[in-house]
Structures are given as C-alpha cells and as structure tokens.
Amino acid sequence: MVDIRDLACFGRPARLVWNKRRWRCTEPDCDAKTWTEISPHVSSRTVLTRRAGAEACRQVGANARPVAGLAQELGACWWTVMEAVKEHGTPSSRPGVASVWSPSSAS
Secondary structure, three states, X not given: OEEEEXXXXXXXXXXXXXXXXXXXXXXXXXXXXXXXXXXXXXXXXXXXXXXXXHHHHHHHHHHOOOHHHHHHHHOOOXXXXXXXXXXXXXXXXXXXXXXXXXXXXXX
C-alpha cells in the first residue's frame, strides 16, 4: 500500500491509499523480473500527486507562500514539498530576489 498526499479538501489534508500491485514474470529469461503498477497522476517514488506538486510550486513561486505552511496544509514534510517545487518549477533569477522558483510551462 502506498500513502499519497493530494490537494487539501475542505481545509483538511487529503490522503489517498493506493493498493499498488507488484507483478512478477515467471519466465527465466525475463530481464524485468518484477515491476509495479504506475499512474499518470503520481510520479514514481513520490509522496504528492502531480497536481498537488504543481500547485505547491505555483503557491511558492507565484504567491511567495512559505514551504512550511504548504507542507502543513498538505500533511507532508518540508522536504517533500520542496522537492515538488524543484520538480515542477524552473529557477528564475530576478534582481533583488535570491532564489525564486516559478512554475515551468512544460508541467
């Protein structure tokens, strides 16, 4: 089972529990041996859904919200939210601003 955080709902952190199945190949010559289900809504080995990560990036970059506040809102730790900001954003350098992340247009 995988516990994933999504956007808050009604002011409370939302958690999705995914019964992610592991598949096995019984062929002796198979290179993969085992693999797990994937979803277009969740990056592999992540705690936040893609939309939660993209929204966290937008909130930090465009609205200058603190990462710690978003982490509490999403029910995740600071590092998880900061990794989502890095994944979904691109660094932008503006005069007088040290390190601001803005949502990337590719996401």
